[in-house]
Amino acid sequence: SILTGLFPPTSGTAFILGKDIRSELSAIRQNLGVCPQHNVLFDLLTVEEHIWFYARLKGLPEKKVKEEMEQMIMDVGLPHKLKARTSKLSGGMQRKLSVALAFVGGSKVVILDEPTAGVDPYSRRGIWELLLKYRQGRTIILSTHHMDEADILGDRIAIISHGKLCCVGSSLFLKNQLGTGYYLTLVKK
Template identity: 75%
Template sequence: DGLSLDFYEGQITSFLGHNGAGKTTTMSILTGLLPPTSGTAYILGWDIRSDIDSIRKSMGMCPQHNVLFDILTVEEHIWFYGRLKGLAEEQVQAEMEQLLQDTGLPHKRQEQTRNLSGGMQRKLSVAIAFVGGSKVVVLDEPTAGVDPYSRRSIWELLLKYRKGRTIILSTHYMDEAELLGDRIAIISQGRLRCCGSPLFLKGRLGTGYYLTLVKRERTELGAGGPDPTKKDSGTSEGGEGDSEGSAADVPQLSALLQQHVPGSRLVEDIGREVLFVLPYSGARDGAFGELFRELDARLGELGISGYGISDTTLEE
């Protein structure tokens, strides 16, 4: 519905949206499976309404559901699609070996696809999309229904093959869109809602960085031992000399954060953890560095045993 979007070479563009948002329909139009009701799209300078045959020579696609021949083996599939794309026999053999290695399927090369697991079938379907040096690759939910290990393998394959190609990927997994997408296009009810890099979207729509501080209990203060259980992307532990002190002073912590990073706010104070949100602007002017140095120096005085900072996720 009035969709206007550019895709760039050397990038993965993630189409993110719920089921029925229009991702598959958009991809079907780009690949010529469905005609556009109005407007058009240009791929490598060709119009999809009149030059779809020329486009398909440089395009690869992985549909939402596997389209494999049960009686053909893994390498026969790659050979078949390579020859269909016009590759010479030597080129097909070289590409076959490379794809089998990159997909982790060399030990299954002589196996008929009906005997493969769902994850292996999906990896083969994705590999077929790259056969023949496809310059534009359209992947419709390539990791849907696969196990975590196969999902990770497909991610690695896409990141490796991104260079020199334009990859369009649809997904309804937030983490997948964020990890793979150089740009993310969020689509709903056939309309583009927003588009940009993960960092841009989080900067415009996100709340900021999350700073989690772990309170030091009085028993710990007596023992002088820090909390070893805190885990986060950035972690600091207290020294051994803090044998005396008090529990965390949340108002004092709030004042300290406001001093270094104006706009910081307390989100929750539950149990042994205190959670603050720090605005993105604090990272740009170097205020975070000063804040962390002071926290490290005053852990015992502030009554905390450690802290960690993490970014807003795309889902949040």
């Protein structure tokens, strides 16, 4: 919430793309994409209208909006839902759209708060594929409670407990340092 400018820091500061969040938030927001924990979709707008709205909000020129919209619709797997209101989409489709909207306008830094929370396994995998496709050339900060998700999607993983940073490293490093290795054996009778 502090990195996105929702709340000011109580002390200290943070830098995004070399810009101070306390004094250069407007410049940061031009390159920042955010997907909060809960979908921020307008029930009366269509999938197409959402992408158009967020692209224009980010300052994308009118000519580039259509091009980006077509690509994003294909990447999200919703070409058949282009004209559908988001209130008519399944929960998984709504979540995929919300995640994709964070990347609209070429966001260089993307903050995703539990992007796969509450979706079915198929939609979860679709969101993973979307993130893997869009991660090139971007910094993605993703919060999750699923270690398998962090393992697949993260180059570096930070574990936070009770508001404090416990450890940071690659998946392999964390497994070597912290993995205790439990085995479960099931026997069918």
